[in-house]
Amino acid sequence: MALRSAYQLMRAHFGHQHWWPGETPFEVCVGAILTQNTSWSNVERAIANLKAARVLEARKLFVLEESKLAALLRPAGYFNVKARRLRSFLRVLVEEYDGDLGRLLAGDTAAVRERLLAINGIGPETADSMLLYAGGHHRFVIDAYTKRIFQRHGWSGAEAGYEDLQRLCESALDQKPRGEQLDYWQDYHAQLVMVGKGFCRPRQPRCAECPLKPLLS
Numbered sequence: 541m542a543l544r545s546a547y548q549l550m551r552a553h554f555g556h557q558h559w560w561p562g563e564t565p566f567e568v569c570v571g572a573i574l575t576q577n578t579s580w581s582n583v584e585r586a587i588a589n590l591k592a593a594r595v596l597e598a599r600k601l602f603v604l605e606e607s608k609l610a611a612l613l614r615p616a617g618y619f620n621v622k623a624r625r626l627r628s629f630l631r632v633l634v635e636e637y638d639g640d641l642g643r644l645l646a647g648d649t650a651a652v653r654e655r656l657l658a659i660n661g662i663g664p665e666t667a668d669s670m671l672l673y674a675g676g677h678h679r680f681v682i683d684a685y686t687k688r689i690f691q692r693h694g695w696s697g698a699e700a701g702y703e704d705l706q707r708l709c710e711s712a713l714d715q716k717p718r719g720e721q722l723d724y725w726q727d728y729h730a731q732l733v734m735v736g737k738g739f740c741r742p743r744q745p746r747c748a749e750c751p752l753k754p755l756l757s
C-alpha cells in the first residue's frame with residue numbers, strides 16, 4: 541500500500557510527467573540507449589544533433605560511418621561506446637526487422653524483452669524503457685533512483701536486485717484497469733526520477749521538502 545500512496549504524493553507534488561520525452565517510439569529507443577550513465581540534458585543535446593543532421597531514422601543512422609555517428613553523439617558522453625551500442629541496435633532493427641520498430645517490439649512481452657536483451661549494449665533498464673515507453677508493454681522500469689528510494693523507505697532490502705524490485709512494483713501496482721495501467725506505470729517511473737533528481741540524492745537527501753516524507757518511518 542505504501543507504493544500506491546507514494547504515487548499519490550508524488551503526482552500531487554509534480555503533476556503528470558507525460559514521459560518518455562521523445563517525439564516518436566524510435567526517438568524513445570535512441571534516447572534509452574544514450575541515457576546510460578549520463579543526464580537527460582546531455583541526451584537532448586545529442587538527439588538535437590541527430591535531428592539537425594536529419595539522420596534520426598533507422599536506415600539513415602545505420603548507414604552513417606561509426607566515427608560520424610560518434611561525433612554527433614559526443615554531448616551524451618561515452619560517445620564511442622554509445623555509437624557502437626546504437627549501431628548494434630540498428631543492425632538488428634534494419635537487417636532483421638526491415639527497419640520496422642513496430643515489428644521489433646511486437647509480440648509477447650517476455651519474448652520481446654529477450655530479443656532486446658540479446659542486443660549488445662542493451663541491459664534490463666534500457667530494454668524495459670523501450671518496452672514500456674516505445675512498445676506499450678506492461679513492464680516496470682527500475683533504475684538507481686528506484687533502488688535508493690525503496691531502500692531508504694524500507695520497501696526493499698539492500699540485496700534486492702533489478703528483477704526483485706521489478707516484481708515488487710508489478711505486483712504491488714497492478715490495481716488499475718488494463719487501459720489505465722500502462723500510463724500509471726509510465727508515470728510512476730517518471731515520478732520516481734523526479735524525486736531522485738530533486739530530493740533523494742546519494743548524500744544529504746532533502747527529506748524535509750520531499751513529497752515522500754510522510755512515508756518515512
Ligand code: SF4
Nearest residue numbers: 692740745747750753
Ligand atoms: S529524500 Fe528522503 S523522503 Fe524523499 S525519497 Fe529520499 S529518503 Fe524518502
